[in-house]
Amino acid sequence: MTQQEHKASSIWIANLSHTFRKQTSPAIKDIELTIPKGQLTALIGRSGCGKSTLLKMMAGLMIPSDGAVRIGGHTVTKPSAKWNMMFQKPSLYPWMSVRENAALGLVFAGTYEQKKDSVESLLDMVGLSEHKDKNVQQLSGGQQQRVALARSLATEPDILLLDEPFSALDAFTRTQLQDEVAEICHDQGITMVMVTHDIEEAIAMADKVIIMSQNPGEIVGDLDVPLGYPRERSQPQFINLKETLFAEFEKIDQAKQQAMANAG
Amino acid sequence: MSDVTATRPTMSIGGLWAGYQRWPGWLQNLTNATLGMGILLFVWWIGGLLIASNPDTQAFANFAPGPTFQALWYLIETGSIWETIYSSLYRIMIGLFWGIVIGVPTGILVGYFLMVRQIANMPFQFLRMISPLAWMPIAVLAFETWDAAIIFLLVMATVWPIVFGTAHGVQRIDPNWFQVAKNLGADGYQMLRRVILPAIAQDVFAGIRLAIGVAWVVLVPAEYLGVTSGLGYAINDARDTLDYDTLAAIVVVIGLIGYLLDATAVALIKRYSWRVE
Numbered sequence: 001m002t003q004q005e006h007k008a009s010s011i012w013i014a015n016l017s018h019t020f021r022k023q024t025s026p027a028i029k030d031i032e033l034t035i036p037k038g039q040l041t042a043l044i045g046r047s048g049c050g051k052s053t054l055l056k057m058m059a060g061l062m063i064p065s066d067g068a069v070r071i072g073g074h075t076v077t078k079p080s081a082k083w084n085m086m087f088q089k090p091s092l093y094p095w096m097s098v099r100e101n102a103a104l105g106l107v108f109a110g111t112y113e114q115k116k117d118s119v120e121s122l123l124d125m126v127g128l129s130e131h132k133d134k135n136v137q138q139l140s141g142g143q144q145q146r147v148a149l150a151r152s153l154a155t156e157p158d159i160l161l162l163d164e165p166f167s168a169l170d171a172f173t174r175t176q177l178q179d180e181v182a183e184i185c186h187d188q189g190i191t192m193v194m195v196t197h198d199i200e201e202a203i204a205m206a207d208k209v210i211i212m213s214q215n216p217g218e219i220v221g222d223l224d225v226p227l228g229y230p231r232e233r234s235q236p237q238f239i240n241l242k243e244t245l246f247a248e249f250e251k252i253d254q255a256k257q258q259a260m261a262n263a264g
Numbered sequence: 265m266s267d268v269t270a271t272r273p274t275m276s277i278g279g280l281w282a283g284y285q286r287w288p289g290w291l292q293n294l295t296n297a298t299l300g301m302g303i304l305l306f307v308w309w310i311g312g313l314l315i316a317s318n319p320d321t322q323a324f325a326n327f328a329p330g331p332t333f334q335a336l337w338y339l340i341e342t343g344s345i346w347e348t349i350y351s352s353l354y355r356i357m358i359g360l361f362w363g364i365v366i367g368v369p370t371g372i373l374v375g376y377f378l379m380v381r382q383i384a385n386m387p388f389q390f391l392r393m394i395s396p397l398a399w400m401p402i403a404v405l406a407f408e409t410w411d412a413a414i415i416f417l418l419v420m421a422t423v424w425p426i427v428f429g430t431a432h433g434v435q436r437i438d439p440n441w442f443q444v445a446k447n448l449g450a451d452g453y454q455m456l457r458r459v460i461l462p463a464i465a466q467d468v469f470a471g472i473r474l475a476i477g478v479a480w481v482v483l484v485p486a487e488y489l490g491v492t493s494g495l496g497y498a499i500n501d502a503r504d505t506l507d508y509d510t511l512a513a514i515v516v517v518i519g520l521i522g523y524l525l526d527a528t529a530v531a532l533i534k535r536y537s538w539r540v541e
């Protein structure tokens with residue numbers, strides 16, 4: 001990769017492998033991945049294939065035993081307000097109000113006083129106008145996840161990393177939030193990487209789907225999703241893409257299991 | 265449906281009970297609290313009568329509620345009690361201050377680091393079981409003034425509940441809170457100030473509440489020795505001068521202040537509690 005390409009890419013991963021302590025075989029192996037600025041990427045694969053591990057390395061919450069993640073030309077060694085990770089559980093701070101939770105990143109950065117209004121409008125945007133002063137324990141699961149979303153967006157990150165952020169929500173709330181997050185990232189030019197088990201979620205949100213297989217976790221394929229936003233889930237193109245992705249995933253998965261069976 | 269609810273209240277036990285159950289919670293609470301204090305006073309009063317009617321114990325008749333409250337009023341009217349209370353409260357506060365200054369950081373370390381916990385557990389459990397008063401001879405040797413010795417005893421009394429309360433709070437912190445805060449760019453101080461301290465505050469105050477209880481109980485016997493001020497000294501002094509009504513009045517004061525200290529701690533726990541039931 002040239003220096004030029006390097007700059008245009010938001011996230012650049014080369015030769016990345018990771019073996020957990022006290023393990024003999026690597027959990028993820030030889031990951032090569034380039035994610036252009038502003039691309040919405042979905043990472044799919046079976047449970048345990050190393051998706052979360054890879055995402056945590058992008059966030060700087062884990063350091064790979066081999067290779068590196070580079071963002072904007074710098075090796076990621078620790079978390080930063082420039083990239084933000086949203087987890088499966090909202091993990092809000094129960095002693096704070098909705099507003100205080102959403103503003104926390106700005107409070108840490110010391111910029112809350114200047115950017116007060118942005119917190120208000122973010123909370124409006126995620127549909128929490130009427131709940132700003134409530135304690136977060138008084139909110140439903142979907143509302144809590146929206147607070148977490150507002151909290152992640154408040155620091156105006158270049159990159160948003162999502163680890164199955166909607167898996168605990170009901171189908172209606174989930175679809176709604178999928179559309180909202182995809183549109184926000186798309187409109188604001190945020191580079192998004194999302195881990196999911198859900199084929200439909202991947203097609204609904206991503207420009208590009210990356211397929212991972214397990215033992216060890218590797219990238220084994222990808223699929224472009226040439227659809228605009230918002231995406232109509234009942235449109236034939238959407239359904240086609242879903243089926244294509246599913247077929248692709250099965251094919252790759254079977255091939256890999258075959259290969260492993262042959263190997264012994 | 266409607267005939268069932270329209271029964272008229274009658275003066276039966278069942279009727280009274282049903283009526284009581286309809287009272288608001290605070291009124292039930294107040295009534296029961298008053299009843300409890302009434303029973304205590306009644307038992308005290310009966311005890312006073314028994315003491316007065318027995319020729320062997322007649323000399324102690326002033327322990328009864330009547331003389332006690334007269335003596336209490338006298339102590340308040342002349343103002344001599346305030347100096348005494350101040351001395352004791354001052355010692356408690358200094359003891360508690362050091363208990364917190366030592367106990368909270370220690371508790372954070374013990375709660376946060378498994379290794380520290382493993383190292384500290386046995387010695388702390390061992391030390392915790394030693395009555396603070398057992399340190400008295402050592403305290404007297406180690407400190408020049410009686411006051412310093414007493415404060416040392418109070419620190420030995422307060423530090424353990426605070427250490428264990430704090431450690432307990434830290435261990436119950438959701439590890440994701442650290443990850444999220446780190447992710448949002450928190451530095452070490454911000455992590456402490458915005459995440460760790462608010463998360464553990466209620467458990468720390470629960471430890472402080474226990475500490476206050478132990479310290480208050482330890483203080484009075486500690487003040488029997490050496491010092492010439494404070495509630496413990498006042499009790500000893502009243503005994504020596506056979507002022508049993510004053511002695512009983514000071515016991516009342518000790519109970520009352522202990523209750524107020526505890527109520528303050530309970531209010532703080534409530535204020536900093538964030539868990540919903």
Ligand SMILES: Nc1ncnc2c1ncn2[C@@H]1O[C@H](COP(=O)(O)OP(=O)(O)OP(=O)(O)O)[C@@H](O)[C@H]1O
Nearest residue numbers: 020021023027045046047048049050051052053054
């Ligand atoms: N701390 C750890 N120590 C040892 N092994 C680990 C550790 N964390 C994860 N693993 C292993 O690494 C592999 C990948 O884990 P990871 O959590 O990344 O999977 P995942 O793809 O996110 O799975 P899921 O979809 O279930 O969340 C798994 O086999 C897991 O058992």
Ligand SMILES: [Mg+2]
Nearest residue numbers: 051052053163
């Ligand atoms: Mg995972």
